Amino acid sequence: MLKVGINGYGTIGKRVADAVAAQPDMTVVGVAKTQPNYEAHAAVRRGYPLYAAIPERAPLFSEAGLELAGAVDELVAEADIIVDATPSGIGAENRSLYESHDTPALLQGGESADVADVSFNARANFDAAEDADYARVVSCNTTGLSRVIAPLQEEYGVEKVRATLVRRGGDPGQNTRGPINDILPNPIHVPSHHGPDVKTIFTDLDIDTMGLKVPATLMHVHALNVTLDERVTAAHVQALLEQENRLYVIPEGMGIDGVGKLKNFALDAGRPRGDLWENCIWGESIGVRGRDLYLFQAIHQESDVVPENVDAIRAVMGLEPQDESMRLTDDTLGVGI
Template structure:
């Protein structure tokens, strides 16, 4: 069993921990928190060994009556791989610790590609992370783009991608984020960083993205215009996506015409935390006009990268040489459609 440590038990970290716990070839040896809050208490209640992310705060955990197993440095020492789910830009400092301890590391999309020089998506470039010391799972938005675009690239070839990304203002718990009552071009410059990020896992992608922040917390929403190398029909495209996992073709006419209804659908699936690991594409939105494919999709930002983190662990530790085998194993353990 591969020993996995989760550094930063927040939105992404707690989901990755639970997903690791579902696999039969890896185990969670510990999770780290910087504050003795309810998430720390619940991590211990769930049976995870809790380590203090900022060693100087050890006393505050004792004062809150929370049992800890040591500091983050102790946790790193015990692990084969650390999944770093700390907020963006803490990564460079942590990388030194991982290198010193000789432990492999997986970063998230909030860190820059240059930190690792290697980014990861299960469908895009799994093989490139095989046996490597560290990699970076691309952001929720880039993961969503790769999921739907890579199968199209493989099927017919893509000349050019244009995407308008409508981004949620913050995660549901983030009371300090916004906007509350505005549409904010973010960044206000064109292109946004999402396009270059796609090219770190779908090499050579010719893509320009623009992005807006809106007052919603549930999901991101993407609008894509894709010039294809050959003329294909809408049915061909549907056929390609239907054969892929981690993509859902859903109908607005079935009562799934919005991100709110997608989240309700996830609840009906009985998913823990209402997670929707798959990328839902509105089936009615798919059209091909003069060799250009149009479609609209949504991204559950809190959860779509979670299965990719599991596959990234298998790639770094060389538990599976083949991406499809790892994807199938992860999907089965997590009940992914």
């Protein structure tokens, strides 16, 4: 059993912890948190040993009636691998801690690419992590783009990708983030940094992206255009995408006309936290004009990177090959609709 420690138990960290706990070949040896809030209580209830991410704050935990297993460096020492899910930029600061214990680690998409040896997406470049000690699981948006580009490229060849990313302003619990009533070109510079980030996975891809931020919390939505190398039919593309386990092509007639109903659908299906690990592509939106393919997909920013983290652990530790890892992850979590 591989011993996995999670540093940073927030939106991403708590989901990765649960996903790791569901694997037959891994176990959660502990999670590190900065504050004894409701998430800390939930961690304890789930049986995860709790570590203080900031040692000086340890007393706050005992005051809150939460027993600590130790401080974060003890977790790093104890673990075979760390999943760092701290806020953007903190992961980079933490790398030296991991190095000092010779503990490999995963970093998240909020870090810049050069913080890690490799940027990782299970579908697109699993094997690239083979020799890496530090792998960066790319951001929710890059993950979402990579998963849909990979099969298109393999099947038809891709001349150019143009994507407009209509991004949620904050996650549901982030009540200090805006905007409240605005549409923000964000970043204002075009093409945005999202394209180059996708190129950490597909080195030679021609891709231009534009990003916006809007007052919504549930999911991002991508308006995607891919100019393919050959003419195809929408039906052929739909069939291709339906074969991918981490893509959910929403069937016409389901009455799911937006992101709110999509989340209801996930909650009705009993998904933990209503998570949608899959890209959700509206079947009706798949349209073709000449060699230009268009589609809308919704990306659940809180969870799409979760199966990727599990696979990245296996890739970095050399536990399983790509197909076997992805199959195992998907089976244990219930990925694939």
